[in-house]
Amino acid sequence: MGIARPRKDFTDLLLALLVGLTFTGYPAISFMSLPFGITGDQSRILTVPYRMVVLALSLFLFLNAWRRKRLFVGTAMHWLFISLWSIYAFRLTYETVFHAETLLFPVYYYWAFGFGVCFGSNLAFMQPLPERASRLAPWFVWGLALIANLAGLVFRRQEMLLDKRLEVTELLNPISYGQCAVTLILMSGYLALNARKIRNMIFLAACAIPGVFILAITASRSPLLSFLGGMCLLGIYGIKRGAGWKTMLGATVAMGVLPIGIQFLLQGDSAITGRVMDSYADIKFGGQVDRFVLWSRAFEQYQQSPYIGNGLEITGVGYPHNITVETLLTMGLGGCVLFIWLQVCFIAKAKAVLAFDSTAWMSLLALQYMVLTIFSGSFYCSPEFWGLVLLLAGSFGKQLTRPMEHRFG
Numbered sequence: 001m002g003i004a005r006p007r008k009d010f011t012d013l014l015l016a017l018l019v020g021l022t023f024t025g026y027p028a029i030s031f032m033s034l035p036f037g038i039t040g041d042q043s044r045i046l047t048v049p050y051r052m053v054v055l056a057l058s059l060f061l062f063l064n065a066w067r068r069k070r071l072f073v074g075t076a077m078h079w080l081f082i083s084l085w086s087i088y089a090f091r092l093t094y095e096t097v098f099h100a101e102t103l104l105f106p107v108y109y110y111w112a113f114g115f116g117v118c119f120g121s122n123l124a125f126m127q128p129l130p131e132r133a134s135r136l137a138p139w140f141v142w143g144l145a146l147i148a149n150l151a152g153l154v155f156r157r158q159e160m161l162l163d164k165r166l167e168v169t170e171l172l173n174p175i176s177y178g179q180c181a182v183t184l185i186l187m188s189g190y191l192a193l194n195a196r197k198i199r200n201m202i203f204l205a206a207c208a209i210p211g212v213f214i215l216a217i218t219a220s221r222s223p224l225l226s227f228l229g230g231m232c233l234l235g236i237y238g239i240k241r242g243a244g245w246k247t248m249l250g251a252t253v254a255m256g257v258l259p260i261g262i263q264f265l266l267q268g269d270s271a272i273t274g275r276v277m278d279s280y281a282d283i284k285f286g287g288q289v290d291r292f293v294l295w296s297r298a299f300e301q302y303q304q305s306p307y308i309g310n311g312l313e314i315t316g317v318g319y320p321h322n323i324t325v326e327t328l329l330t331m332g333l334g335g336c337v338l339f340i341w342l343q344v345c346f347i348a349k350a351k352a353v354l355a356f357d358s359t360a361w362m363s364l365l366a367l368q369y370m371v372l373t374i375f376s377g378s379f380y381c382s383p384e385f386w387g388l389v390l391l392l393a394g395s396f397g398k399q400l401t402r403p404m405e406h407r408f409g
Contacts, residue, residue, distance in 0.1 A: 012133040014061055018124055019133075020140025021054050022387045023365065027148040027180040054121045061124035070127045077349065077393035078126070080342040081386070085119055087331050087338075088379060095312045102311070104318045114380035121383055125390035131358050138187050138361040142207075145184035149210035152177065175376050177214060178223030179368065179384075182230060184211035186364040189234045193241060194357060222375035226368040233367050237360055291375055294320045298329045308332040319378040326379050342389065346370065349392040359395055366392065 029050050065071050073079070092114065096107045103110070129137070188208035195201040215223060298320035304310045309332040313319045320326050324343070328336040350366035353359035369377075369385045377385060 011061065011064060012130050013136065014057065015124065015129060015133040016136035016140050018054070018057050018061065019129075019137035019387070019391070020144050021050075021057070022121065023141045023384050024144035024148060024180055024183055025050060025054065027177055028144040028151075030148065030151075030177070051117055051121070055116055058121045058124040062126065065124070065127040072128050072394050073126060075345075075393045077342060077345045077389060080338055080345070081389055081393070084327070084331075084335065084338055084342065085115075087335050088114065091309065091312060091330050099311070102315055104313060104316065110312065110380055118380060118383045118386045122387045122390055125387055125394065128394040129359075129391060134358040138190060141183060141361070141365075142187035142191055145180055145187060146207055146210070148177075148180050149184050149214050152214050153210055174218035174220040175222060175372075178218035178220040179226065179372060181211040181214035181218065182223050182226045182368055183365065184208060185215070185227065186230045186234060186368065187361065189231075190237070190361050190364060193234075193238050220376075222372050225375070226371040229367050229371060230364055233354075233364055237354060237363070240354070241357075291321055295322055295325050298322075298325050302329045302332075306333055309335065319380075321376050321378070323373040323377045323379050323382065323385070330379065343370070343373075346389060346392060349395060353392065353395050362388065362391055362395065 026047070029047075062071075073082070092110055095103065096111075100107050185208040188204050188211070192201045192204040195204055215227060294314065294317070297317065298314050301310050301314060309328070309330045312330055313326075314329070320329065324336065324339060327339040331338075346366065347370070350363045350370075354363040365384070366388050369382070369388055373382065373385055
């Protein structure tokens with residue numbers, strides 16, 4: 001009898017792929033609609049196969065981890081995650097039974113996005129991410145982000161050059177596509193700092209250029225703020241790895257942030273300049289910024305029932321574009337306190353994983369999506385944020401043994 005060969009285990013590879021699909025898979029498929037002239041609400045159809053694939057892969061990896069006894073739910077972040085989603089399930093059930101007519105979208109929309117896209121599609125991350133998967137994951141995130149941003153420049157070149165904006169549809173909206181651009185910039189910088197050869201470093205840094213173009217064209221506030229914060233954190237990471245400020249400055253220039261950013265800023269009719277000037281005018285002349293109006297309306301509605309919350313969203317408007325405000329509205333004071341506690345743990349873990357080369361990319365994404373939860377996020381439709389919650393919660397297992405390497409100087 002021959003010796004049985006050990007079965008190959010692709011779990012690490014599949015986990016890394018799932019991370020990539022979670023953060024940049026959605027915008028990577030967005031331009032599939034363009035060759036067929038599909039826009040507006042019709043483009044929602046294209047998201048269904050993608051969402052189903054991600055959910056199926058996550059459930060498979062979750063059950064596989066359960067069978068191998070790899071699941072880990074032993075931190076405060078895990079229990080806060082479970083508690084918040086349990087409370088949300090009760091609120092959603094109540095609204096479904098008694099107040100379905102007041103909801104902005106059909107009931108199935110909230111259940112599908114909440115427990116299919118955000119909860120179910122991230123269950124696989126209830127296991128500590130092995131070091132091999134953690135080192136492969138940023139490559140998948142970067143690769144899909146690069147595809148998405150290059151596709152944006154190719155398929156929307158004429159519109160971008162003439163109108164300086166992207167058409168808002170289900171798949172192509174300035175916030176999600178701007179965030180994808182920020183992800184490409186940050187992951188390019190992270191991978192460039194970890195490259196062992198100078199030519200690889202230059203190539204990876206240069207791959208951020210399409211992201212800078214897209215970011216400047218979409219000109220959405222939350223991606224711009226994410227970009228500014230992420231670049232600061234990326235600089236700190238580079239200095240921690242032994243790179244001097246001159247090296248970091250050179251890497252920034254190589255990514256095209258300065259030359260391309262200045263080019264767009266100097267164009268009087270560019271989208272990014274217009275966005276900055278509009279925001280400045282609102283502040284100077286006492287105008288109301290739309291996000292502040294939403295938060296104010298949400299708080300007024302919450303005050304009608306401060307202990308248990310009041311509704312699933314702002315009646316007739318939708319979610320308030322701030323998850324902290326949303327938890328206050330939907331879960332009352334107790335739910336909001338739990339979410340703030342989760343945010344504190346989230347920030348602490350994001351700071352801690354910056355000390356490891358294999359997990360520092362999580363810190364960059366954590367800062368990016370923390371900003372998103374403040375200005376654009378929703379509880380039931382922020383899969384990237386909830387994925388990061390679970391990734392960070394399980395980030396300190398036996399798989400992290402090698403601290404940051406100093407490869408510069």
